[in-house]
Amino acid sequence: MKYGICVALGAVALGLMGCGSEEKKAPANxxxxxxxxxxxxxxxxxxxxxxxxxxxxxKFKVSVENVSDSHVDLMSGVALYxxxxxxxIKDSKREMGYAEMGGIAPGEKIELETxxxxxxxxxGKVILEKVVYKKDVGMxxxxxxxxxxxxPKFAAEVAAAEGGQ
Numbered sequence: 001m002k003y004g005i006c007v008a009l010g011a012v013a014l015g016l017m018g019c020g021s022e023e024k025k026a027p028a029n030x031x032x033x034x035x036x037x038x039x040x041x042x043x044x045x046x047x048x049x050x051x052x053x054x055x056x057x058x059k060f061k062v063s064v065e066n067v068s069d070s071h072v073d074l075m076s077g078v079a080l081y082x083x084x085x086x087x088x089i090k091d092s093k094r095e096m097g098y099a100e101m102g103g104i105a106p107g108e109k110i111e112l113e114t115x116x117x118x119x120x121x122x123x124g125k126v127i128l129e130k131v132v133y134k135k136d137v138g139m140x141x142x143x144x145x146x147x148x149x150x151x152p153k154f155a156a157e158v159a160a161a162e163g164g165q
Contacts, residue, residue: 027107033070033135033149042131042149043068044075044104049114049124058116062126064098065109070133073146074099077128077154079114080161081121088162092118096126125161129154 033043047063060079066072074097081092096114104110116124129151134144151157 027069029067030069030106031067033068033133033147036068037149040152042128042151043070043072043133044128044131046126046128049079049081049126051122052113058118058121060114060116060121060124062112062114063109064104064112066104066106068133069106070135070147071106071144072104073132073134074103075128075131077126077130077151078158079116079124079126080158081116081118081124083120084122086123089118089121092116092121092124093158093162127151127154127157127161 036043043066045065045067049060049062052059052061062079064075076095076097079094079096081089081094083089094114094116098112131149132146133149135147136144
């Protein structure tokens with residue numbers, strides 16, 4: 001009986017150490033989150049806002065791609081809008097965010113839609129402020145934990161975008 005318990009405990013210990021488990025690999029089109037942050041970049045790449053259908057209600061679409069090897073749970077930032085000549089529309093800055101149960105997987109690209117509430121808006125720009133992602137910290141018995149990236153250039157990017165495009 002003593003040997004049976006030792007063998008079982010040994011098997012549990014090997015299982016906790018990862019013996020026989022497959023290491024999860026991120027998609028080939030992603031970059032490790034640490035490398036992105038060190039380079040001053042966030043885990044998401046966001047397209048320009050583009051008109052979506054009838055401009056009477058000024059709806060816009062934006063593509064968001066997770067270029068990191070980490071799962072993204074939410075993002076927040078601002079959307080700024082421009083007229084047909086490319087001039088910034090004064091006071092058009094709007095809070096914008098995304099949070100969904102499934103989040104954005106590494107390498108995944110999603111489409112979001114937003115309303116500007118501005119008749120003369122013809123294009124726009126999204127500037128990310130914060131992104132919450134999951135990172136495996138490598139501690140046994142602990143899954144990935146939530147981490148936050150804050151855009152160090154947020155204020156400067158917003159100021160530049162408000163000055164024109």
